[in-house]
Each structure stands twice: as structure tokens, then as C-alpha cells.
Amino acid sequence: MFPVKNRDIKKKDAEQEYRQLFHDFCDSLGQLYHRKENVExxxxxxDSLLKTYTSHIPAARTGMVVHDVSLYDHCRTTAALAASLYLYHSSKDDLNKSSILDGHTEKLLLVSGDFYGIQDFIFSAGGEMRHHRSKILRGRSFAVSLFTELAADMLCREIGLPFLAVIMNAAGKFHLIAPNTQDAMRAINSTETQINDWLFDISCGQSTMxxxxxxxxxxxxxxxxxxxxxxxxxSNMESRKCSRLDLNRYGGVVSGYLDRFNNELNSRLCPLCGKRPSSKEAENDKIIYRDTKGSACKICRDHVMLGTHLVKNKMLAVLDASSAPTNRTRLLCPIFDKYQVIFTDNPLEKEAAEKRLFKLWSINIDKDGTIPTGASAMLLNGYVPLYGPEDEHDDRLLSGKRSQEKTEEMIDLIKDKTPKTFAHIAAKALFVEVRDDDSTELKGTEAIGVFKADIDNLGAIFGCGLADNRFTISRIATLSRQLNNFFTVYLPHFLSTETAFQDVYTVFAGGDDLFLIGPWNRMAELALHLQDQFHNYVCKNDDIHFSAGITV
Structure with a gap:
């Protein structure tokens, strides 16, 4: 996925490379799920398979043009425009050549969704979540990705568009093309209201879209x-930010808030978030409280569930909430009251045939760096360090300045394929010093380092990086996807394969930014490596770079 310098390639060799790529594509095509059960x-x-195989193939357009648009993005934007134009002309009952060729009438809508308050949502303070901190952060970060993906899907379904109408979706924003009809505008307004009603209810107005x-x-x-x-x-999107919350609809006293508290529960207020009432459905939930009893609200329980199972399952299924199967990994609070999410290792062919399965995503990149086929590849999950057999004999995890009770608790947590806790990641900062008598002693400071970075001047890159005559929606889609790939494809593979950084934990990475937690004495080295690799990734363009900060 990294660019290389131009080199002389013989036509025969290039033809062979394309032939092999096409052969592999055809082999993978036969492995796709749901061909018989659900064509949609x-x-x-x-579409996911096409992106995997053609996102780095230039579109062979006619004329004297620079072939700098990927074949995938060219196909995707063409499909999006065609679908919206078909709906527009169908609604006008003028599917004829002269009407279609009319380029002056405003037939289309450029539609974008923006999730406000991402940082506040992920790092929301309050409550006592010490034992579940890493799982909640992982679950909240993943939930934000789900919100934008499913908001775009919900809007497409309301308008009657295929999901191919979505051109870009990353970093809490999505962009799609829709027909400029009254029905489409009503669907947009209705969808926004439904989404914000749900978000207001679960976040107490902290997050909106x-x-x-x-x-x-x-x-x-x-x-x-x-x-x-x-x-x-x-500019319209920036103006929309100034009215994030409709005070006419959501202002004043929150109706029924106090009535939600249940005095019969262990804790009336959720001890994890400290702001939502605890729920009877989440009381003593085994995903949170394995050996003890306790309370939680449905949202925090769902975030812990997501954070727990992200690293255990290969696929994520999105189903109709009204008819989803009962599953231990299901959400207690379906997203937007419409989408149920469960983790699975099978393609759910029965649910697909009954039209109850909306999405089936492969959520992790393979260990060898390849993108899985079969289901749609949706790499929403970043790298998370897991315990291995070698950790059971790592003195750094069992020694140090902690009580015997704490040491025994950490021993119990060391299980194969279980995500490492922040306490264990901090312990990895210690090193072994060999004394003159060959005895050993642990040295160093047991602490974590927090590394946050984002691409500088992203607006200027998109606004000024392309000449006016080359500023097209397909090029923007290509640029957006390629920047996103550095964080969602390269970074997880690098962290999972580079021994020095295998204890670094991904809170979130995608779009134009990342947030990592790891042993404090590894983070500066990691920052320099990512800086060098990003420089190589953007063809050593000195005008494209990122800024970063590290906190210990």
C-alpha cells in the first residue's frame, strides 16, 4: 500500500501482474457470502472485494488525463451519481434523454452527516470504571464508528438509495449523494430527528449528529x-455546527429522568458513567461482573460488551432490532432503536435469507496483513495487545510495588487471548538489570504513555492540494480513503507484527488522527517511526505531516 519510485516495468510483466490480480479476484469472488440468500x-x-483489489489500480479514462483516480473510487462515485439521478428522474416521470442530459437543474443533494462531541463521548468522565477502563474506552470508540456507519445506512434506507451512494465515511463524518426531491428532504429531516432523539436519550445531550x-x-x-x-x-456544514442541539425540542427539563431510577438495584446511579440510571436488564451482568454483583446502565454495559468481544470474534453482524435473535453479545440498547449488533463466527445465512441481516462485517485485518474476504471488510477495530503464554512467566507483570492481593488479581487476568489491562501495559515499561552476582532486579518506572496525533491542515490539503480542474469528488474520495488506510490498515498490522510495539493499545485510529496507549518508554520511539513511515506514505511530501503529543 506504500508508494514506490517509478521504475521501468516491461509490458509483459505488467500484464502478468494484472492477470494474476484478476485471477485472485475471481477466486475470492466465489468465496463471498449470501449470493443465494440475499443479493443486496x-x-x-x-463492493468490499472490489475495493480490496482495485483501489490501487488507476481508472483507465479516455482522453488526455492524469490517471490518478483509483478504479474503485471511479466506479463507486459513478454508481452513487447514477442511483440518485435514477430516483430523481423517476420521481419526475421524465426518464428520457433530454431530461437526463439537462445539467443546469439542481437534481442532486450533497449530503453529509457529522457526529458532534466525539472526544467528549469517548472520554466522558464520571463514575468509577477502574476495572473496566480499557474495555469501556475500546467500546466507546467502536460505538462512534458504528453510529456514523449506521446513520448513513439508515439515511440511505429512508431515501431508498443503495449504500453505494455513500462516497466517504471516516472520522465521525459521512458524505453521500442523494436525489433533490421533497421525499428525500423529508427523509433527511426525519432521520436526523430520530438519530438525535436517541443520542439525546443516551448521552443527556452531550453528543448529537x-x-x-x-x-x-x-x-x-x-x-x-x-x-x-x-x-x-x-461552509454549510460549519454553519450547522452552530446549532448542534434544537433547544425547542430538547431544551428544558428532561421528562421522566428521575422516574428511571430503581431503588431496588445495587446502585441507582450507574457506577461506570455516573450520569445515567442503572438498568434492571444490566444488573449483575456477567460480561461486567463475572464473580461479583453490581449495577450498570444499558449503555455502559453495551460498551463493555463491545470492548470485550471485539478481540474475540472475527465478524460483526448488524440485524433488524425488531427481529434479531437472542444472543449474549447483543446490545441491550439497539442503535437508533433500529439496529441490533451481535458478534459471530458464522455468516448467518438464515437471517440473511429472511432479510433480517443488514450487514456482515469482517472487523480485523489478518495477521499476514491481508484483508479478509467472504464478508464485507470493515476495519473498525484497531490493534489491541493480548496475553500470550509468554506473559505467564514475565516477572514484570507479577512483581513491582503492589499488594499481594493486587498481584494475585493480575495473575488471574493473565489468560491466553485476553486483552491486556492498562496496569499490565504499564508494567511492560520495566526492564531487567543483571547484577554482578548474576541475580536480576527490575528497574524503571511503571507507567503508561499516551500518544495522540492528527494530520496538520487537513482542510487546506483537501481545499488547496488539488488544482481547480482536478478537484473532483472521485479524487477527494481517493485521497480520503488513502489517508484513512494509513491508520486503519497499516497501523494495526505494524503494531501486531513489530515486537517492540506489540504492547501498544489502540483507543482509536482512523480518518486523520490516532490515540494510542502503551509503555511510556516506547512511545517516543513509536512516534518517530510513525512520522518516518507517514512521510514515506505521502511520497515524502513535506507539506503533509502530522503533529503529536505524548503524556506520561
Whole structure:
């Protein structure tokens, strides 16, 4: 996935490479799930496979053009435009050549969703979550990715669009193309209201989602006109941020809040978040309280469940909440009251045939760095260090300045394929010193380092990085996806294979930023390595870089 310098390649060798790629694509095509059970679901798997094999193949467009758009992004944007134009002209009952070729009428909507309050949602303070801190952070980060993915899906379903209409989805934002019809506008407003009603209920107004729609003519998607359209749309999105919460709808006293508290539970207020009432459904939940009893709200229980099972299962299924099967790993609070999520290791063919299965995602990259096929590859899960047999004999995890009770607790936690706790990650900062008499002693400071980084001047990169006549929606999609791939494809593979950094924990990584936690004495070295690798990834362009900070 990293660019290499141009070199002389013989035509015969290039043809052989393409032939092998096509052969591998055909082999993988036969492995896709749900071809017989659900063609719509199969098409999502096909789209994922197409992205895997063609995202680095240039689109062979005609004319004197620079072949700098990937074949995948060219196909995806073409499909998005075609689907929306079909719905527009169908609604007008003018599916004829002259009407379709009219490029001046505002037939389309450029639609974007923006999840507000990501940092506050993930790092929400309050409550006592010491024993579950890593799982809750992992679960909250994953939940944000689910919210934007499923918000885009919900909007497409309400409008009647295929999910191929979504052009970009990363870093808490999604962009799609929709028909400019009254029905589409009603669907956008209705979807935004449903989403924010649910978000207000679970976050007490802390997090919301804004959906912005900008009308556009088809001619504005061509030539140098698209840049002005995009900048106008970005300005509309910024204006939408100024009214994140509809005070007419959500202002004042929260109706029924005090009535939700149950005095019969161990704790009326959720001890994990400290702001939501505990729920009877989450009382003494075995995912949180294995050997003890305790309370939790449904949202915190769901976040712990997500954080626990992300590293245990290969696939994630999204089902219709009204008819989803009972499963221990299901959500107690379905997303937007419409989407149920369960972890699975099988393709759920029965649910697919009954149209109850909306999505089936492979959520982890393979150990050898390849992207799995079969289901849609949705690499939402970052690298998480797991215990291995070697940790059972690592003195750094069992020694140090801690009580006997704490040491015994840590021994119990060392199990194969279990995520490491932050306490164990901190212990990895210690090193063994050999004395003159060949005895050993642990030295160093037992602490974690927090590493956060994001790409500098991202708006300027998108706004000024492409010339006006090359500023197109397909190029923006290519650029966005390639930047996202560094954090969602390269970074997890690097952390899982580089021995020096295998104890680094990913809180989130995607879009244009990352947040990592690891042994404090590894983080500076990791920062320098990622800086060098990102420099190589962007073809050593000195104008594209990221800023980072480390806290111990």
C-alpha cells in the first residue's frame, strides 16, 4: 500500500501482474457470502472485494488525463451519481434523454452527516470504571464508528438509495449523494430527528449528529465547478455546527429522568458513567461482573460488551432490532432503536435469507496483513495487545510495588487471548538489570504513555492540494480513503507484527488522527517511526505531516 519510485516495468510483466490480480479476484469472488440468500447483502461484500483489489489500480479514462483516480473510487462515485439521478428522474416521470442530459437543474443533494462531541463521548468522565477502563474506552470508540456507519445506512434506507451512494465515511463524518426531491428532504429531516432523539436519550445531550444537504446541478460535479460546490457545502456544514442541539425540542427539563431510577438495584446511579440510571436488564451482568454483583446502565454495559468481544470474534453482524435473535453479545440498547449488533463466527445465512441481516462485517485485518474476504471488510477495530503464554512467566507483570492481593488479581487476568489491562501495559515499561552476582532486579518506572496525533491542515490539503480542474469528488474520495488506510490498515498490522510495539493499545485510529496507549518508554520511539513511515506514505511530501503529543 506504500508508494514506490517509478521504475521501468516491461509490458509483459505488467500484464502478468494484472492477470494474476484478476485471477485472485475471481477466486475470492466465489468465496463471498449470501449470493443465494440475499443479493443486496452480497452486493456489499462484492463492493468490499472490489475495493480490496482495485483501489490501487488507476481508472483507465479516455482522453488526455492524469490517471490518478483509483478504479474503485471511479466506479463507486459513478454508481452513487447514477442511483440518485435514477430516483430523481423517476420521481419526475421524465426518464428520457433530454431530461437526463439537462445539467443546469439542481437534481442532486450533497449530503453529509457529522457526529458532534466525539472526544467528549469517548472520554466522558464520571463514575468509577477502574476495572473496566480499557474495555469501556475500546467500546466507546467502536460505538462512534458504528453510529456514523449506521446513520448513513439508515439515511440511505429512508431515501431508498443503495449504500453505494455513500462516497466517504471516516472520522465521525459521512458524505453521500442523494436525489433533490421533497421525499428525500423529508427523509433527511426525519432521520436526523430520530438519530438525535436517541443520542439525546443516551448521552443527556452531550453528543448529537448534524446532517447537512446542499442542492447541486450535475454540471457542478464536472470540471472546475465542483470545488466551488464543495466549499459551499463545507461552509454549510460549519454553519450547522452552530446549532448542534434544537433547544425547542430538547431544551428544558428532561421528562421522566428521575422516574428511571430503581431503588431496588445495587446502585441507582450507574457506577461506570455516573450520569445515567442503572438498568434492571444490566444488573449483575456477567460480561461486567463475572464473580461479583453490581449495577450498570444499558449503555455502559453495551460498551463493555463491545470492548470485550471485539478481540474475540472475527465478524460483526448488524440485524433488524425488531427481529434479531437472542444472543449474549447483543446490545441491550439497539442503535437508533433500529439496529441490533451481535458478534459471530458464522455468516448467518438464515437471517440473511429472511432479510433480517443488514450487514456482515469482517472487523480485523489478518495477521499476514491481508484483508479478509467472504464478508464485507470493515476495519473498525484497531490493534489491541493480548496475553500470550509468554506473559505467564514475565516477572514484570507479577512483581513491582503492589499488594499481594493486587498481584494475585493480575495473575488471574493473565489468560491466553485476553486483552491486556492498562496496569499490565504499564508494567511492560520495566526492564531487567543483571547484577554482578548474576541475580536480576527490575528497574524503571511503571507507567503508561499516551500518544495522540492528527494530520496538520487537513482542510487546506483537501481545499488547496488539488488544482481547480482536478478537484473532483472521485479524487477527494481517493485521497480520503488513502489517508484513512494509513491508520486503519497499516497501523494495526505494524503494531501486531513489530515486537517492540506489540504492547501498544489502540483507543482509536482512523480518518486523520490516532490515540494510542502503551509503555511510556516506547512511545517516543513509536512516534518517530510513525512520522518516518507517514512521510514515506505521502511520497515524502513535506507539506503533509502530522503533529503529536505524548503524556506520561
Amino acid at each position: 447483502l452480497w452486493s456489499l461484500h462484492f 448534524g446532517i447537512t444537504a446542499t442542492p447541486a446541478a450535475t454540471d457542478e460535479f464536472t470540471g472546475s465547478s465542483f470545488k466551488a460546490l464543495w466549499q459551499k457545502h463545507m
